[in-house]
Amino acid sequence: QSDVSGDIASILLTEEQLGAKLDELAAQIDKDYAGKDLLLVGVLKGAVMVMADLSRRLHTKAEMDWMAVSSYGSGTKSSGVVRILKDLDTDLTGRNVLIVEDIIDSGLTLSWLVANLRSRGPASVEIAAALRKPDAAKVDVDVRYVGFDIPNEFVVGYGLDYAERYRNLPFVATLAPHVYS
Numbered sequence: 209q210s211d212v213s214g215d216i217a218s219i220l221l222t223e224e225q226l227g228a229k230l231d232e233l234a235a236q237i238d239k240d241y242a243g244k245d246l247l248l249v250g251v252l253k254g255a256v257m258v259m260a261d262l263s264r265r266l267h268t269k270a271e272m273d274w275m276a277v278s279s280y281g282s283g284t285k286s287s288g289v290v291r292i293l294k295d296l297d298t299d300l301t302g303r304n305v306l307i308v309e310d311i312i313d314s315g316l317t318l319s320w321l322v323a324n325l326r327s328r329g330p331a332s333v334e335i336a337a338a339l340r341k342p343d344a345a346k347v348d349v350d351v352r353y354v355g356f357d358i359p360n361e362f363v364v365g366y367g368l369d370y371a372e373r374y375r376n377l378p379f380v381a382t383l384a385p386h387v388y389s
């Protein structure tokens with residue numbers, strides 16, 4: 209059957225909770241970047257939802273660009289290998305870059321990405337992430353804006369996938385065991 213509701217075990221964060229948190233983060237970002245130029249860098253594919261929802265809450269003038277990197281393939285475990293699938297179109301020289309991510313799991317993707325973008329001569333590089341799993345951290349990542357710290361369980365929705373599915377759920381949820389078998 210094609211309806212996803214039977215695949216959801218429990219909802220961790222509702223659309224309303226996510227929206228309220230993004231209101232707070234956007235207000236903070238507006239304050240911090242007042243009078244500055246801002247380049248939002250979304251990390252495809254997971255960051256699509258948070259990029260759309262966060263950027264629409266900003267009053268600061270912002271550009272958007274996208275990178276596609278992958279560390280997971282189609283499974284649930286981080287491989288630690290980060291590949292650039294699509295690079296930025298924008299020259300970062302002198303720019304204030306804010307990386308927008310859906311989740312920090314092991315931290316391997318973002319620690320690699322921050323170092324990569326810092327090497328391109330930007331004025332600043334900061335991170336905004338909707339979710340973070342403190343108990344899954346393999347490397348420390350300095351995150352300026354974080355929505356929610358969540359338990360170390362596999363979650364989907366709001367951009368997060370399992371085998372490319374469930375990204376379109378408007379909430380963050382855990383999957384029923386039958387999905388994995």
Ligand code: PRP
Binds near residue numbers: 277278315316
């Ligand atoms: C997921 C997620 C983050 C990253 C976090 O992306 O969207 O980008 O993994 O994991 P880490 O902190 O352990 O590195 P994924 O590589 O699955 O690609 P996707 O965004 O296209 O799903």
Ligand code: MN
Binds near residue numbers: 253254
């Ligand atoms: Mn991702």
Ligand code: MG
Binds near residue numbers: 254280368369
């Ligand atoms: Mg993924």
